[in-house]
Amino acid sequence: MSTTGARVPGEEAEAGARSWSGLWWWTRRRSVALDVSLAAASALESAFEGAEFTTKVGIPSGLGALLGLLVGAMLVLRRRWPIAVVLVAIAVTPAQTGLILSMVGFYTLAASEVPRRLTVLFAAMSGVGTMAVAFVSIESSVRHSSSRLGLPLVLAVSILVAVGLTVPPVLFGLYVRARRRLVETLRDRADGLERELELLAEKAAERAERARAAERARIAREMHDVVAHRVSLMVVHAAALKSVALKDPQKASASAELLGDMGRQALTELREMLGVLRSASGPGTAPPRAAPVLGGAVDLPGPAASGATGASGAVGASGGGPAPGHEADTGPSLAELAQLVQESRAAGMGVELAVEGEQRPCGRRIEATVYRVVQEALTNVRKHAVGARAQVRLAYREAEVAVLIVNGPAEAVAAALPSGGHGLTGMRERVTAHGGGFAAGPTPDGGFRVSAMVPTAT
Structure with missing residues (x-):
């Protein structure tokens, strides 16, 4: 053996x-x-x-x-x-x-x-x-x-x-x-x-890195929304000021005063946003959490429609989910849309605002998201469709708030304004983070259309 x-x-x-x-x-x-x-x-x-x-x-x-x-x-x-x-x-x-x-x-x-x-x-x-x-x-x-x-x-x-x-x-x-x-x-x-x-530990490090990347993207989006809108208005008013400085001193003085007001408003918004970021970066802050994405796009007026439209590629609706937990409960509200439209009118842009449904509070984050979508859409009209008229339609529905911004074809060559090419991406990220749907693309008459739907029931 x-x-x-x-x-x-x-x-x-x-x-x-x-x-x-x-x-x-x-x-x-x-x-x-x-x-x-x-x-x-x-x-x-x-x-x-x-x-x-x-x-x-x-x-x-x-x-x-x-x-x-x-x-x-x-x-x-x-x-x-x-x-x-x-x-x-x-x-x-x-x-x-x-x-x-x-x-x-x-x-x-x-x-x-x-x-x-x-x-x-x-x-x-x-x-x-x-x-x-x-x-x-x-x-x-x-x-x-x-x-x-x-x-x-x-x-x-x-x-x-x-x-x-x-x-x-x-x-x-x-x-x-x-x-x-x-x-x-x-x-x-x-x-x-x-x-x-x-x-x-490795997975936690990966999640932390993704959270940092998402936070950097959010900060960049906020900076873009705040700066691009005000600066584009200031550029338009500066061009108008140059053309009327010698012909109409009184109008030039009014334009210069309006230009200063816009600069101060931009600085104020930047200070508010940076203050929110400082307070939100404390030790107890949770990292942002993305919502799941589902299918479907939205249009106004009428019910939400599934599918995608536009040559630039519409983005489907996101499934219902909570708003990003890291975003602060501060920012502009839908009540300020009229002032936003008035600022564009003062810059010589033809804008119409229509509100459908019974106005009601929709939550600070949701209202800020819809406001930023309208703001960025109007900024894009000033950049890429000089002289075009725009329509802003806001609809309050039972469980969602929807917005549609449509502009006609440009009447003049677009001014040489800088553009990072992230405007539509930023709007899409904002809307889908709340479980909403976003679509953007050209219209048959040569204009452009942006629509978004954000659910209010979370």
Whole structure:
């Protein structure tokens, strides 16, 4: 029977984990010291018992002592070949030799990776042999001492001796084996939890990076909405001021005053927005959370229509969801749309405003979103459709508020105003973040159309 490769779990460490390179099958110095010490004790005990046994049977005691030394020294091989050690211990049982060899060998066998049925088999063989030797020895002693011990009592004592010498080391070895397996299982679980924690940390870092990117995009969108509208109006008024400065000084003075008012309004809005960003960047602020996107576009007047329109690509409606949790509850309201339209009219732009439905509060964030959509749409008209007339239609519906901005074709070449190309993207992001729908594209007559729907029930 081959026993090569049997090992005792937990008694051997990884060879590379320690500075000592190892010796044969030992990986630790203390393992060598322990096994050599046990083998020396077993050899001395077996030599003494072997000499005593050979004297009884008429063999020179020196030969018995030498055989006992060899048999006891076999214990040094217990980690490498535990089955061989146990078989030697069973073989010398009739000579009443190798008590240490037998007990340590059975402990090692039970604690190793050898199948349990082999351990039980060898333990039964050793137990039967020990019981037979004990029975013969006790019965002989009783006969020579003229004691009146009965045969059943001698048999019982023999069984107790056999059980006492065989069962305890086997049970202790099985206990150590189970305990080491439990420790290995717990260690594997700890390693698994550590790996899971590392993965969670990586995912948290990715989520934080996405949140920072979303916050940067939101800040850029706010800056674009605030600056682009006011600056475009200031550019228009500056051009008008240049053309009437010499012809109509009074009108030029009024335009200059209006230009200063617009600059101050732009600075005021920037200060308010930066103040909100500072207060919203505190330690308890949650990162922005995007809403899920569904399908559908919107048009005015009439119910929301599914699909996409416009050559520039309409964007479908987003599914109902809460507004971004990071956006502040401040900003313009729908009540300020009239003033926004009036500012565009003052810049020479033909704008009409129509409101449908019963006006009601829709939530600060929703109203600010609709306001910014109208603001950016009118800014785009001034940039890309000079002289075109625009219509703004606002509709209050049962569970949503919708807006439509339509302008006709340009009547003049567009002024060279800077444009980042992110206006429509910013409007789309604002609307879809609230679970609404957004669509934009050219009209058949050469104009442009922007429509948005934002649900009010969150």
